[in-house]
Structures are given as structure tokens and as C-alpha cells.
Amino acid sequence: MSKEEIKGRKKADILQGTLDLMVLKTLDVLGPLHGYGIARRIEQISDSVLQLNEGTVYTALLRLEQQGWIRSEWGASENNRRARFYSISPGGRKQLARETQEWELMAGVIGRVLQVRR
């Protein structure tokens, strides 16, 4: 893959399964947040490289909530609309730690594999 192509393709798709991890991490760092806030944070952190259908954030949130890793409560948003604020649960923190470790392990391995020269 050449450099030109990377420039040409402005945005990358989100790797399967990583959105949940990003949402969890965001909630861990920033505390209670609504879906819009999470989307903004991911956009900001990723420097707008990621192609994100922001609606899918809510799918991730539903999944995480069903698994008991986050909780939610209703509050007021910046523009005084009713918004649902999500926060990480103790179980979610443990899960985040586990998945972070796994991710780093995996990323390390893949990085080493790709560094090998002919």
C-alpha cells in the first residue's frame, strides 16, 4: 500500500468490535456522557480519520448496557434537551482493563509481525 492511497482514502472504517472498547474507554476517562458527547470525543481523538455512523454508538451502548458494563440515567443536555447519560460500572472497568491488555498484546504482536523485513 502506497502513501498516496492512504491520503486519498480520507477515512478508515472502524475495526469490528473496537467501537465498544472506545466507548468504554471514553466513559472511563470522561465520566458520565451522552451519546452525542461520546461521538464528539471519538471524532476529536481520532482526528476525524474514522468513518463513524454516529447512530452505531447507540448500538454499542445498548450492547454494553445489556452486558452490565455501563449504566445510564436521564439528564439535561447542553441545549436543555432531555438526554441519556451513560457511565461505566465497576464490572465495566474490569472489562476495560481486560480488553485493553488484550488489545495491547494483539497490537504488539501484529506490530512485530509487520516489522519483520525480508
Add this chain to the structure above:
Amino acid sequence: MGRLRAIAAKLRNFFTGSLAEPDFDEEARTHLALLAERFTRQGMTPEAASAQARRQFGNTTSLKESRHDMRTFAWIERLGQDLRHGARLLRLNPVFSAVAIISLGLGIGANTAIFQLLDAVRLRTLPVKNPNELAQIRLAGGNQGMGVNTQYGDLTRPMWEELHRQQKAFSGIFAWAVNDDVVGSGSQLEHVNGLYVSGDLFQVLGVESWRGRLVIPEDEHACPATTAVVSYAYWQTKMGRREIDSSAKLLIDGQLMQVTGVTPPGFLGLAVGDHFDIILPFCKPKELMRSLFDVTVMGRLRAGVSLPGASAELAALSPGIMAATEITGYSSESVARYRRFRLAAYPAGAGVSSLREEYDSSLWLLLGVTGLVLLIACANLANLILARASAREREVGVRLALGASRGRLLSQLLTENVLLAMVGAALGIGIAQVVSRALVWSLSTESRAVLLPMAIDWRVLAFAAAVTTLTCLAFGTIPMLRSARLQPLSALRAGGRGMTASRERFSLQRALVVTQISVSLVLLVGALLFVRSFHKLLTFDPGMREEGVTAAFVGFQQSNIPRERYLQFQQQLVEEVLAVPGVHSAATTTHPPLLGGSWTHSIQIGPAHGDSKFTWVGPDYFATMGIPLLRGRGFSATDTADAMRVAVVNETFVRQYAGGGDPIGMAMRTDQEPGYPSTVYTIVGVIPDSKYACLRCGTPPMTFAPAFQCPAPRPRTAILIHSSLPPDVIVNRVKRLLAERHPEMAAQVSSFRTLIRDGLVRDRLMAMLSGFFGLLAAMLAMAGLYGVVSYMTARRRNEIGIRIALGARRGQVIGMVMREAAWMVLAGVIAGTLLALLAGRAAATLLFDLKPYDVPTLAAAGGLLAGIAVLASFLPARRASRLDPMQALRCD
């Protein structure tokens, strides 16, 4: 952990039913509004901003759908849709649905009914605590005909006493014996099924009393017994559910006994199919009979002891037990044989059962038969569904073209089939309840009431479910696969003319019909074999008179007749019976023929040593039974106890012991046995061979001796009565006479023929059921043939129309259609004959005087099937030949 929570969340949603998500709608609105505000701030027009916001948020509908799937079990909803769709289709085709459901119901019902019987007779465990720990203690290889055996009698009382004292492998053992008892006296006298049990039976079984207390070890004291326990049924019907207190007494066998308790309703004893009315504790007589094998011994294995382990212990104990209980009064060879007997333990969790031994192979065979009938019904159904599937090709094609996935389509077809099968199974289980009870009822005879509780237990349900699943696979798979392979385009092309295109489907349907014909031939052959076998049994000449003979069984234990007058009293009864108007002759016998009883003595005749059956009969026995004398003389009143001992023997005896020569005047000596001292008989007559214990049994060497010379008279006898009056008239006259003259005496009077037929219940059952199923199978196969031929000609309307238009004559069209059918029938008959020859082995032991490869039977079954097949294919062929070519060509 997380996954479990997710399922719990789904379940919550499923039950609370909150499928709409107002919350998410609000969240999405907020999100969109915030995004739009942001874009507006960046300088977009409000319209452009809100459009951009929607783009960045993504497709809300598909989001909602995926959230919906996450929040619920989507497959359940789809299943619900399929079920509704399937039910609607069934309602729309009431004829198809009715045919399918009824044939499935009958098929599954017949299978379940037979299985229920098998379950009750063989598989179900006794209603006691931990039945699988129970084991039965028997002699390995039986007692080889030594001594006297009663029903279910495995061991002698002395053996039981020793076992009880010595064994260690069981945490408890108990013994029981069956006995007929009489309750009450005089005209109130009533026969009941009695059990004698050891004191700890109920404690070892863990059966609790319903009222009062059951038998306890303290009840086992010196004879006679003084306490009794009654069954729930007896307590309810005969004792009016009275209070069990000190006034609850019954006169049993002339002895007033205190009733101490009632057994629970579910406990029918340890012999499956039998039942008891009263239970008496064992009592200890002065001396126990050492040659009477009358008790069944069972025990509960000690924890950690296996069946082989227990057998090993019993084998080690055996020499000591046999030595301690040695039979007396027998020849030294017999005693040596006795000493070599070994005890062993056998599983007994399902109890013992004479029904089981008698009906086991028949029931398995019947289960196979009903399975095959169901298979034929399935093939019919598969054909029906195939025919319907081609009518539905367009529907399926449209759905495929509209984007339905094949998987979804398959699951819907599967749901339809499952729905059919389930409704059929529900109907079948209902039918089985009626049929199985009718079958049990048909097993009962005058002398033996079969009591088998029919219950739907988990085994029956599992069986029905398994049969239903297999059925579903059998009739649904092929049509389903075909539908799934369908090409939407070709299905949608208007007016599929269906000539060469459907070749393949026809070949499949042909194969199904060939299978049906071959299987139904197997069943028809089986049916004919059993019906002929039963007919042969009914018409078989046993070498004696059956018609016009009445048998009276009398017991005069209660009549206070001294032992030395037993024989005179028996003769007195004969004379009283002879005075009844219409009686030609009458004679006593110790063992009436053909009813299963048997008595053997070892004999010595010249240098030869062997066995012969012995029967002591009254003077007129041969005349009464219509048995001619070939040589010498019969018995007369002069053959008294003081006269020379004489005997009449049969031809087999002569062949075996007299080398076929003239045996008159030859002497034979019997070996001694308890009560039967060694005696020398002089042969005075020869009779032709006749059957002895049963119709199926071979003819053994037989000896008849005069009743007055019987060394061991009993307080009971059978009187055979010859009369030309109708059976029920003479039966009633004799009954009335005996009841008036000897009210205290037990008497059972029946027509001899009825008694013989009662012994043929199994053959009757097999003939009836296999005949019914054979005809049903043939009819189903013919319906299949008719259906397929009709279908094939209907699909070929255009072709046939063209042929007729071009000048084909009626006969040619009929011939063309029937030739096709003939090939199928021929292939089916050939395959069926081969299968029948293979399957015949299973039936061989149940047949009488017939080989399973009976050529006339095979030919008759094949001919019968071919005959009906001609009819089944002629009707559609004739219809095809009457086609109006113009009409056939005009419509598509």
C-alpha cells in the same frame, strides 16, 4: 457472565413485551438536534445542517432493526410468523390437512400404543423406592424340572430360609409366593388372588401403608397365619373402605384373620400384569416342603455391591445352602444334580412377569409392524406434499424472486411440516390411550385378568416425540430439498407444460410408490402368516374331542374330607355330574390336556431309562375325550387301588420304549419321588398320539393310569364332561349343581374349547393386529399408487390429448398408463418378496405349523397386492383415456 446478562435482558424484554423504544427515539432526536446546531454554527443553512446531521447519524430504521434484534430473540418472532403462516395454509387446504393429520395420527397412535404396552410390560420400573437396586435371586439355569413348580416359583422355602440367614450382598432380601385363596364361606365364598410374603418385604421395598400397618417380621409365626393385608382395590370394592381396626376381620381359607392394613393404590405386587387382593405373611409349618419351588426371592443390593459381585457371593454360598436344604425321597442322581445348583442375582427393577416372557417378542415385532405402517403413511404424505409443492412452485418462486433467503424459506417449510407432525402426534397420543387400553383388555381371559396401568410417562412421551421427529424427517425432507432447489425464473414462467421437465420428480415419486408396495407386501405376508397360523391352531386336531366338552375344576379343601376318601369323593362328584340331564359321560383327570399343566416321572422299561408324562384318569376318560384305543383295553371300575397297577400309553411311548413293537403286557417301573413310591405298571392299552400340555408343544411319551391307583390324591381335581348340549347350558347346569350340593367347594366350570382358546390369546392378538395392519398397509400403498398415477396422468394431459387427437385409441392410452403402474408394482413386489424372506425369521418362533418362507402365502400376498394395484391404476388410466383432446389442449 456478560452473555448471560444479555440473555436475561432479552428475556426481560420478551416477557415485558416492550418492543417499541421511545427512549431511543428521543436519544436520536437529541443527537440529531445537537449535530444540526453544530453544523449551523459552522455556517450551514438549517436545511443543509439537518440533512448533514442525518447523513452523519446513519440510517435510523436499520439501526432500530438491529437494536430490536439485539433486544429480543428474533428467531422466536420468525417462528411465530411461520407458525401462523403454516396454520393458515393448513386451514386453507382442509382436505389435505385432514388426510395428513389423520394418517399421521393413526400411524403415530399405533406405534405409541404398542410402545406403551411394551413400556408397561417390560421397561417401567416397579413403584417402589429405588427400584434399580432390586435384584432377583434364582438358580442359574433353573431347577431343571425337579420337584413341583408353581407360577413364579424359583426357590424352595428351605432355600429361602438359608439365604435369609447367610447372605451379605444385599441390605435386605424378601420372598413371596402366589396362591389362590378363598374368602368367606358357604354361598358367600369367593376366590381371590393371594400373595404370601416374608415379614420384611414391605420394609425392603420401601412401600408405605395406605391404612393401618403392612406385614412386619413379627407376623411370621407358626402356622396358621393370623393377620392379613389387603390391596387398595380390594379394600375399596369388597370392604367398602371400612375403618381398619380390631374388628376388621376376614375369613380366609377357613381361618379368621385380622386385617392390619391396606397397601397403597399404585402397588400391584411384584408381578407385572398380575394383581393381588390379599397378602398373608409366611407362616412356619412343622416341616417345610423341600421339593416345592414356590417362592420368588428378591433383594436390595447393598451400596457398592454390583450384580456380578452379588452373584459371586451367592455362588460361593450355594454348595452350603444346597447341602442344608437337600431334597429327600429322590434318586441319587437327582440329589447329585440338586447339589450342583448355583444361585445367581438378576436385575429385577421392573419386577417379574409372565406376560413379559409370553409377549416380549410379539410386542417388539408389532412395534416393527406399526413402524413400517407409519413409514408407508409417511411416503404417502411425502407424495402428497410433493404434489402440493408443484402447485406452490409459483408462490415459492415469487418469494425467492422478492429476495427471501433460501434458509428462511426452508425454515418456513420445515415449520409447516413440524406443525403437521405435532398436530398428528397429539392426535396419535390420544388414539394410543384408547388403543393400548383396548389391547390390555383383549389380553385378559376368563381365568386371567391382566391388570396393566397405562400411563403416559416420560418414556412414552420421548418415544412419541422421537417417532414424530423421524416421521417429520421422513415425509418432509425430500419435498423440502426440492423446493429449496427451485429456480425462481423457471417457476415464474407462465404455464409450465410439464412433460419432460418433471421427469426427475416422477422418478422420485415412483421410487416412493415402489417402497410403499414392497413394505406393504412384507406386512401382508406377515399378516397372512399369522392369520393362517391362528387358523391352523383353531382347526388343528389335537387327537381328542374339543367340541362338546366341559371342564370343571373343583377344590374341596374346605369340605372336611379325610385324605383317604379323596378318591371316593372325586368319584362321587363324577356320578353327581352324570345325573345332570344331557351329560353323556364324565371322568376325572389329574392333568387336563392342552391347558399347560404337566407331570413327569422318570421310568425304567426293560433296559431303557427315560421320562414319560403321567396322568391319572377316571374310567370313562378315553370315551369322554373321544380318544380311540388302538390296542388292548382302557380302564374300568375294576382297576382299583387293590388291583394290579395298569397303564395305557401313547404311540410315541411305544416307539421310544418298545421299539414300535407290541407293548401290551410290558412292565415299567417309575423312579421314586416324595409321595410317589417306585411302582411297577403293566401296559394294558395303546392310544394314538395326541397333544399334551399345549397345541404348539410336541407329543411326548405319555402314560395314563387309573385314578383309583393314584398314589398321591389331592383335595382337588378336574372333571371333563361330554355333552351334546350347547356349552353355556351345560356349564350353567353343572355350576348350579355343584353350588347346590357343595356350597363350600371351590368350582370353576368352563367350556374346554374356551379354555383352549384362552391359551391362544397371543396368537389371536398377532393374527388380529398383523391382519389389520397388513390390510391398512396395502390400502395405504394403493392410495399412494392411485395418487401418483393420477398425478402423473394429470401432468401429462397435453401429451395424452395430443396422442388422442392423433388417433390413439382408448385401449392404447389405458395400456400406456397401466404399463407404467405395472413396472412400479412389479419392482415393489420383487423387492417386497426379498424383504419378506429376510423379515420372516423374526416371526418364525411365533408361527404354528408354518415356515416363514411359505410359498402359497408369498404368492397369495403378491397376487392380492397386484390385483388391487390393477384396480388402483385402472381408474386414473380410464379417466385419462376419456380425455376430450380439444379441452386438454386448450387449457394449459
